Structures are given as C-alpha cells and as structure tokens.
Amino acid sequence: MKAYKIIVLAKQVPDTRNVGKDAMKADGTINRAALSAIFNPEDLNALEQALRIKDSFPGSTVTILTMGPGRAAEIIREGMFRGADGGILLTDRAFAGSDTLATSYAISQALKKVKDYDIIIAGRQAIDGDTAQVGPQVAEKLGIPQVTYVEEVQKIEKGKVFMKRRLERGVETVSCPIPLVMTVNGSAPDCRARNSKLLMKCKHAKTVTELQNSNEDYLHLYNDRPYLNIPEWTVNDIEVEQAELGLSGSPTKVKTVENVVLQAKDAKIISSSDNDIDELMRELIESHTIG
Amino acid sequence: MNNVFVYCEIEDGQVAEVSQELMTKGRSLANELGCQLDAIVIGSELDGIEKEIYPYGVDTVFIADDKRLYPYSTLPHTSIIVKLFQEQKPQIALMGASSIGRDLGPRVSSALHSGLTADCTSLIIGDHFDKKQDKNYENLLYQIRPAFGGNIIATIINPDCRPQMATVREGVMKKEVVDPKYKGKLVKLEVAKYVSEADFVVEIIERHMEKSKVNMKAAPIVIAGGYGMGSKENFQLLYDLAEVLGGEVGASRAAVDAGYVDHERQIGQTGVTVRPKLYIACGISGQIQHRAGMEESAQIIAINTDPEAPINSVADYVITGDVATVLPKMIKYYKQNTK
Ligand SMILES: Cc1cc2nc3c(=O)[nH]c(=O)nc-3n(C[C@H](O)[C@H](O)[C@H](O)COP(=O)(O)OP(=O)(O)OC[C@H]3O[C@@H](n4cnc5c(N)ncnc54)[C@H](O)[C@@H]3O)c2cc1C
Ligand SMILES: Cc1cc2nc3c(=O)[nH]c(=O)nc-3n(C[C@H](O)[C@H](O)[C@H](O)COP(=O)(O)OP(=O)(O)OC[C@H]3O[C@@H](n4cnc5c(N)ncnc54)[C@H](O)[C@@H]3O)c2cc1C
Secondary structure (H helix, E strand, C coil): CCCCEEEEECCEEECCCCCCHHHECCCCCECHHHCCEEECHHHHHHHHHHHHHHHHCCCCEEEEEEECCHHHHHHHHHHHHCCCCEEEEECCHHHCCCCHHHHHHHHHHHHHHHCCCCEEEEECCCCCCCCCCHHHHHHHHHCCCEEEEEEEEEEEECCEEEEEEEECCEEEEEEEECCEEEEECCCCCCCCCCCHHHHHHHCCCEEHHHHHCCCCCCHHHHHHCHHHEECEECCCCCCCCHHHCCCCCCCCEEEEEEECCCCCCCCEEEECCHHHHHHHHHHHHHCCCCC | CCCEEEEECEECCEECHHHHHHHHHHHHHHHHHCCCEEEEEEECCCCCCHHHHHHHCCCEEEEEECHHHCCCCHHHHHHHHHHHHHHHCCCEEEEECCCCHHHHHHHHHHHHCCCEEEEECEEEEEEEEECCCCEEEEEEEEEEEEECCCCEEEEEECCCCCCEEEEECCCCCCCCCCCCCCCCEEEECCHHHCCCHHHHCCEEEEEEECCCCCCHHHCCEEEEECHHHCCCCCHHHHHHHHHHHCCEEEECHHHHHCCCCCHHHEECCCCECCCCCEEEEECCCCCHHHHCCCCCCCEEEEEECCCCCHHHHHCCEEEECCHHHHHHHHHHHHHHHCC
8 A cells, every 4th residue: 555755834823812811911912922832723633634644544654844933843742742753843044034925935945855745734724824825835836736625635546635625615525636735624623632652752852953952861862763853954954045035035024013902992781681681672773773 | 017906706607796895996996006907707608707897897807718617726727817917917916815715816926926915904005115225115005914813913015026916805895886887898818828738637526515595794783693602502592683683693613613503604704704783792702713703893782691701892782691591681672662
C-alpha cells in the first residue's frame, strides 16, 4: 500500500475567542499581549485529517510546518503529542510584517525545499488575521490545485484524493490528483487528544535555539534520538528573494488600526415580571418597532 | 483600462445577491474615480445574463460561457480572471467573501502579485502619504476590515500593486439599481484562449445545494436563539414569537453546533450579517463573533439570565430572566393587544 508524505501548515495564534476580563484594558479595548497563544483551531482539524490518512496508509508521515517566532515550536510539540512525526519551524526576523502573500511565498519556498510532499493540509482560516488566504496562495505558488473547505477525506485511490467540501449553501464531493493543497473547515472532526506515550516520548523535543537556551542535562539524547530535534529554518536555509519577504514583499499595508471599544449603551433594565414585559411590549408597539 | 471590476457570481442561473451589492458599490467607486465599471461573469448557459447586470451601472460585461465552467471550480475561473486582468489592468477588483470568492480571490491575487484584503466592511477612496519614501499616493482604495476576532478594525491599503483586490461579505453593502435602462456593452470571451486542459483536473463528483429558504437579511425583525435556549424543542418558542411578530429566527453558532437549528440561520462572523429594525437575542452570551453579525440592528433586546452577559453591552433593552418565562409572556401580550 502506498504511503503519503503529508505536510500540515499550522499557525500559532493569540486566543482571540477568549478575551477574558484580564485581557481588557481600562479603556475597553483588548490587550493583545495578554491573550494566550494557541494552536489555530482549524489547523487542529487539519492535523486530524492528516493523522487519519496516516492511520489508513501505514508508513505515511505527518510533518507540521509553521512560520512564526521561536515560541511557535510549542505547536510543533503539541502536534507531536497528538501523532505528528515532527515539524519544521520557519523563523526569521525577515518574515516580520508579512501579509498573506509574503507569508505564502515564504511557506511555499520552504515546501520547495521539503520537495517530495504529496498532500499539504492547511486550516481554512487563522483566528487572528482571519483572511483564509494563505492556503490557496500557497497552492498557487507551488503550481498545484487547491481544494478548500474540506470536511472529510473519503478515500485516496489511483493517485487521487476524494473529499467532501462544506460550502455556504451545500456540500460537494470532489476528486483531485496528488499533489494538492487542501484547507480544512472547522466543521470537520475535532483533533484527537494528546497521547500520553507520545507526550512522554516527545516532550523534550526542541529547536536548536531552545536547546542553546536551556540547561539540558541530557544533550547526548538529542544525538541518540533524532526525532527530538525540531529543524529550525531561517532565510538562509531556503531559497528566497529578500525583496519578496516581510513588509517589502507585502502588497497590502496596514494603514491604521483601531481598537474596538466595548462601551455599554444606556440600556433599559427590565425584569421578567408580567408588568415589565407588558410595559416593554406596549412601548415597542407604540413606537411601531413591532406591530 | 484602469476600471473597477466586479466578479459576478452565478447562482441557479442568476446573479448572486452579493455580486449585485458589489456592483452597486463598484458603481459609486467608479464615479468617484472617474472610470468605468466592468463585470466578469463565468459559467454556462449565460445567454441574456448581461441584461440583469447593466442596470447596476455596468459599462462592460465580459462573459465566459462554456459547459465546463459551471459549477464553479477554482482553476478555470482563476485562469480566465488572471488573463483578463492582465489585459484589462483594472485598478480595483471586488469579489464576494463567499465560498467562491474566498477560494478564488487569494489564488488570483497570488498569480497577479496584487494584494487582497479579506472581508471588508467598508471601502472608500482616500490618499496616503508614505513618509519613508516621501511619496504621496492619490485615490487609493481604503479597505476597512475587522481582524483579530473582531477586536480591531484595520484600514488596509495597497499602494503599489494593481488591482487592489477586496472581498466583501453578503449583506454588508446595499444593492441598488442605478438605471434600469443603463447602456452597457457585452464582450464574449473566447474561452479556449483563457483556459487549458490542465485547469480541469479537479473533478466535481457530486453536488448538493440547498436552496436557501430563510431570508434573514430581509426580515425587519430577527429573533435569535443561543445555547441558553437549552434544547431544540425550546426553539419552538422563537418560531412562535417570529410568527406573531412577522420575523425570522436566527441563531448563534453554539446553538447551531448543538443541533438546535440549521446552519443557514447562523448569525455572526461566520454566518450572515443582519441589521433589522429589531433584534431579540435570547440566551445568547454575545461573543464578539456573534455581535459582528447583529450589532448594527436598530434596536436590540437581550434576554439572558446573566445580568453581566456581554450581549447586554450592545442592547437597548436588557431583560434579566429565563427565556422560558419571558418569551411566552411576550407572545401572550402581543396576541392580546393587537388585532
Ligand atoms: C489587522 C490585520 C489585518 C490583516 N489583513 C490582511 C489582509 O486583509 N490581507 C492580507 O494579505 N494580509 C492581512 N494581514 C496579514 C496576515 O494576517 C498575515 O499575513 C498572516 O501571517 C497570515 O494570514 P492569516 O492569519 O489571515 O492566515 P489565514 O490565511 O487565515 O490562514 C489559513 C491557514 O494557512 C496556514 N497558515 C497561515 N499562516 C501560517 C503560518 N505563519 N505558518 C504556517 N501556516 C500558516 C494555516 O493552516 C491557516 O489555518 C492582516 C494582519 C493584521 C494584523
Ligand atoms: C472563528 C470563529 C467564528 C465564529 N463565528 C460565529 C458566528 O458567526 N456566530 C456566532 O454566534 N458565533 C460564532 N463563533 C462562536 C462564538 O465565539 C461563541 O462561542 C458563540 O456565539 C456562543 O454562542 P451562545 O451565546 O449561544 O452560547 P454561550 O456562550 O454558551 O451562551 C449562552 C448564554 O445563554 C444564557 N442562558 C443560559 N440559560 C438561559 C436561560 N434559561 N434563559 C436565558 N438565558 C440563558 C447564558 O447566561 C449565556 O449568556 C465563532 C467563533 C470563532 C472562533
């Protein structure tokens, strides 16, 4: 049976969904630094689809590729705890300020270095930038087809992947030849939990930079167990045009950013008593809001 | 040349709502810039479709009509648009932030190396001074969009690359016919010149589209239920109230996820945006992603057991109480006091 080389694109994101009281500044805007960093939710759905392919086609490998600051290595470890074989951290100051085009350029150049991939799986959308553009743009830059909003990989047969897509107003089943990029929808199955054996096995996995900064007593382990080394690639490790990276490689520029201020309106407070509800309804009918 | 372009989506042989809205916006941008408005329609059996399009003030309608171009598929549509844009060099290109537009837009923008701004809520023309280059840019498209889960609003510009591309969700812009007899011209593209065999490698095996039955965007009153409704059965209270008031029922994502109601009723960032005369939020906490789809409603009533629920901060009336008690009382009062 054929085995596949699967790359999962995953991003570490601030948890914009849980803006707790401690992340609110006095003026009602959020303090982005106070949000915890998490595995982008739909990238976990993507990882699950990858792991399912690996389950069905033994010998397949799942590698997580993430571009971000050093601490993004956390999501590579998180992926390994759930069954990924390893990951690559793409990190360099030159990537800072990238829009989606510069991001997908850097990611696609890293993929060209990986070279013999079969299936690239991304999440549909990241919850911070919220654009859902990186997956399709990576596909275009690699010159391979894309299939977006995938909910389920149904089968792989004769070099083609069969997938169910979830669209706004329906579902579609498509087939697409390998290699391809698929983006996985949040409506796809959740990712399996961490596996305790894998957690024990991989919890010391580190990038070179992390290793240099830690007082690891067991350095020899990293020679004996290659899977503990998370490759860390900078611009020097991939073939890139500097001008295509970061701010200079980004056609879109953020001109201004405004924080959304949550301020309470002067709301009328009403109880659920008959009197209060009747009074409210009378008011709404009188103002022709209803009726 | 250097016109404003709109990608016209086709649904059941008709121009999609979102495209009609974008043509309306495109017309006003073109007026301000003193250029023309063009549209591209890609699909099959499109005879006469241009007549539906001219009234929005479209000067040239480009049509690519071929059996293989419907239903939508990424690669052939991308190839046509990329080539056409290379020929026509539009300064602005707009697409719906729909399943189709968000699949197509990024691929096209990557091929053309033009920036793309996702999910804009407002598009206006403005100037920009770049301090570093000491250079002034005139008449750029300000693409205004929420990001960070709706916690910030960014204004994005695209100073140097063309077209300036943006996607906009359905319901965000208003649609308006400028002139039912507007005179535009039709250009039929020779499809074979724009696509290659390799564009058809992705095969659509089965397609099941549900006709959208609910039209929440047009409803003057939306009664939305959240996870706090507690069950599918309790949602009946919402349908009852909607029936007596003449409204539609909407929902939060948590209610959709819990199976209380179908996805097509979801309101919010990943659902529809509504701005009715009256919005009644029942058992909805009011997370930012939900508020993104309803906070422009003229009047908002929140019914929630939690006096501190975030939804209350956008509400005009806060009813602190249980939906199971409050809703029947509202229905009862209304029935007794109107004919
Ligand atoms: C306020 C604000 C608004 C912005 N608006 C725009 C805009 O309109 N247009 C634009 O071009 N850029 C925009 N950007 C920049 C954009 O957020 C970044 O380029 C970001 O790196 C990628 O976009 P995203 O977060 O939207 O990812 P998405 O395109 O939503 O991500 C989709 C998938 O791609 C993969 N992926 C994305 N990023 C990475 C990564 N770093 N490593 C590995 N996999 C990844 C993941 O699988 C992810 O699920 C904006 C940035 C800010 C701060
Ligand atoms: C990328 C992304 C996109 C999203 N898009 C959307 C979207 O489009 N739309 C959307 O809605 N959400 C969206 N969400 C989810 C959103 O963050 C919230 O999780 C969701 O809106 C919560 O739904 P809820 O208010 O019904 O449920 P909950 O947050 O669980 O709130 C239930 C509320 O009901 C109240 N309650 C409980 N019992 C009763 C009772 N008997 N009577 C009255 N009140 C009661 C509770 O006090 C509580 O306030 C999105 C999230 C993400 C990350």
